[in-house]
Amino acid sequence: MDNFCKVLTKDGMVRALALDATEIVEQARRIHETTPVMTAALGRTLAAASMLGSLLKSPKDTLTLQIKGDGPAGGIMTVSDAEGNVRGYPGNPDVDLPLNEKGKLDVAGAIGREGTLTVIKDLNLKEPYIGRTPIVSGEIAEDVTHYLMVSEQTPSAVALGVLVDRDWSVKKAGGFLIQLMPGADELTITKLEWAIAHTAPVTELLEQGLSPEDILRRLLEEFEVEVLERGEKCYRCDCSRERVERVLISMGAKELETLAREQEVTEVGCQFCTQKYRFTSEELLNLVDSLRNAE
Ligand SMILES: [Zn+2]
Incomplete structure (x- = not known):
């Protein structure tokens, strides 16, 4: 079943991706036996890595997204292939923290608020591309947004979410990534900012039964969009x-x-x-x- 969608607006000014990562994150949870807060930390990072990986150009390229903060999580390591199939592991799967002041899993508390986010793109050239930015919140979505702006000069909106059930299984997980392409005008930016500010959390949209394509069509309802890709992304390890x-x-x-x-x-x-x-x-x-x- 398709769990991923990538679209471009007809005017070419906005590129957007959405992923239902529920199966991916549930598999990661079972492999690493993570606590809820670590399922959320690892799951958000896996969803981000998958979406960034699916933007790679050649089939043999890989993308590593690593977050290393001063919190008890001891860092999160994720790798995506060029199709957006991902794998990852947490430094410490057992971190247990009380909910934060908003009543949510305290991902920033686990990751830490000081540290670095590193992206390594192995494009099969002599040297890999390495981009590194400081952690800004430890909640991961903001950290990836900051990286894309500072290191890749691409204004982006990133939403990531993992909803853990009472039995610690993953109820819903996913994310979206919206990027302004060169030449995007003020009106486009205003429309996007409004849409993003008024959207529900991504896990809530998935719970309502929206597919990644539905989510993108709703976010970009002010635009004409063209679907560039629909597909299925998996948790995949290619060790041997x-x-x-x-x-x-x-x-x-x-x-x-x-x-x-x-x-x-x-x-x-x-x-x-x-x-x-x-x-x-x-x-x-x-x-x-x-x-x-x-x-
Ligand atoms: Zn393996």
């Missing part, structure tokens, strides 16, 4: 034994020999999906051999 081997090899021969000597079986877990990979001492020593032969 070969990839883990490459990580082990990058530790160097000495380190691997020490590991092989110390324990009969070395277990390496993928941080994104918690899949476990086991290597016997013999297998590790074979990797050392292949390293030495390559020298």
Whole structure:
């Protein structure tokens, strides 16, 4: 089922994306066994990463969105492929905080109000693109908006939301991203600001049964829009034994020999999906051999 939509206004002045990330965030919650506040923190970041990732141009590009603040969450790491399929993990999945003064999950309290947001775009060039801005609120949507304005010079409106149910499962999660394209005029900006100021939280719109396309059509009802893409985004980890081997090899021969000597079986877990990979001492020593032969 489609859970994503991307549109452009006919005049080319506004680009907008919306994502129903309910399934993605629920899967992340089950993998990482997050508390409600961490489900919200990780879920908002995953939704943002997916939408930013879906703006990448080539199929092999990837986007990393990392938020590192001084709060107990210990940072959030997310990665999106060029289709907007995402994976991620929290530094600490167990953070438990009282609701904030608005009666909401205290994401800013978990993330912290000091720190940095980093975006790394691997565009398969010599060097990846790296943009970094300070955290402005720790609520993530504002932080991503600030990054897009300061680092990418793109005026944007970002809304992100995760609604956690009583049994800690994800009831609704999603977001939208609206961007002014070069040449957008004052009237367009005024109309957009009004629409954004008068819209309900994104989780509420999803609860009403609106699809991502419905949400965009409602937000942009003053504009004629053209749908550029409808699709399905997933939680997806592409780890493999070969990839883990490459990580082990990058530790160097000495380190691997020490590991092989110390324990009969070395277990390496993928941080994104918690899949476990086991290597016997013999297998590790074979990797050392292949390293030495390559020298
Ligand atoms: Zn994995």
